[in-house]
Amino acid sequence: MIITRSPLRISLGGGGTDLPSYYREHTGFLLAAAIDRHVHIVINRSILPEMILKYAQTERVTDVEQIQHPLVREAMKLVGTPAEGLEVAAMADIPAGTGLGSSGSFCTALLRGLHALHNGNPSAAEIAEQACHIEIDRLKEPVGKQDQFIAAVGGVTCFRFNPDGHVEYWPLRASSDTLRRLEHNLVLYFTGYTRSASEVLREQDTKTKAADSSMIDNLHFIKDLGYKSKDALEGGDLRGFAELMNVHWRSKKKRSGNMSNSRIDEWYELGIKSGGLGGKLIGAGGGGFLMFYTEDAEQLTAAMSRAGLQHVPFRFDFEGTRVVSGGTPSPALRPAIRRAA
Structure with a gap:
């Protein structure tokens, strides 16, 4: 039996510039953090003549x-795993459709497990590239590369998405004290709304491909906010980072009328009035989690709880996608990279 896990993620700045429709022309940049809420995959060999x-x-x-599940089907085809005699089970700490990058986490955890089943040990970058290839190239989903890469590599990480598809990444160069305070002061609240990221991102993708000037200008601005967020955190300016979250959210809402709704807007305003120095909706938009930076989490959580939102505590995950149990991967059997074009 092989058990793998991949962390979910929060976006800290620049989200949306990781889609091919943007980075192939303009280069994308974002900052993201993996968190200790995971997708788990269990793979077990069985004597049954079926999967x-x-x-x-x-x-x-x-x-x-x-296989009806598209990610499972394409991952097994890519790795070359036959269906007969396998049991595969997926479990998640947080449901899908909540803006924390669950499909990327699912795909990277599954790929890590399938490779371990074949005694393979691809690098984190190879796992991420294969997951991107499945979602973007094979399944034609209008998604980016952020979720797959932050799940695979973990940490609080900067990503540059180059026009040729190559992804560069490096750890945020912030002090341990800044990272500790950032982790302590960021809080997540579930809005109760779930949605498909593909549906929300399709409008952005279509407008970007059509060279819509308002969309392109918005994404340029968001990318600049990503760099400013990186600089603020590396300089230890957490309050400055919090204000950039507010600017990011106001700008992000301009991309689509489906980005928010009246209740999410009310909860956001409540959070800011109740001790949140900065906040935004995590993920593609339309639902999921509100994230705030606060120096008074107790007051903020009390206010959000009274409004019916559930607080979900977390810490940063620096391990990325990994085998938790079973398997003895051999680096000598590392498969070739399938790079997304």
Whole structure:
């Protein structure tokens, strides 16, 4: 039995510039953090002449092409894993559709497990590239590369998305004290709304491909905020970073009328009035989690709880996608990288 896990993530600045429709022309940049809320994959060899796949649904198939879950089907085809005699189960600490990058976490955890099943040990970058290839190239989803890369590498990390598809990444160069205070003062509250990231991102993707000037200008501005957020954190200016969160959220809402709704706007204003120095909705928009930076988490959490929002505590995850149990991967059997074009 092989058990793997991948962290979910929060975006700290520059989100949305990781889509190919933007970075292929303009280069993207963002800052993200992996958190200790995970997607877990369990893979077990079975004597049955079929595959049993358990997630929100249960599938029993005898051939990979019969698998209905698109990420599982394409991951198994890419790695070359036959369906017969396998049990695969997926579990998550937080439901999908909540803006924390669950599909990227799911795909990287699954790929790590399938490679371990074949005694393979790809690097974190290879796992991320393969996950991007599955979602962007094979499944044609209008998503970016942030979720797959931050899940695979972990940490509080800067990413540059180059026009040729190559992704550069490096740890945020902030002091340990700044990272400790950032972790302590960032708080997440679940709005109760779930949504498909692909549906929300499709409008951005379509407008960017059409060279819509307002969308391109908005993403340029968001990318600049990503660099400013990096500089603020590396300089230890946490209050400055908090204000940039507010600017980011106001700018992000201009991308689409589906980015927010009246209740999310009310909760955001409540958070700012109740001790939040900065805040925004995490992920593509339309639902999921509100994140605030605060120096009075107790007061803020009390106010948000009275409004019906659930507080979800977290810490940063610096391990990335990893095998938790089982498997003895061999670097000598590392597969080739499938780079997203």
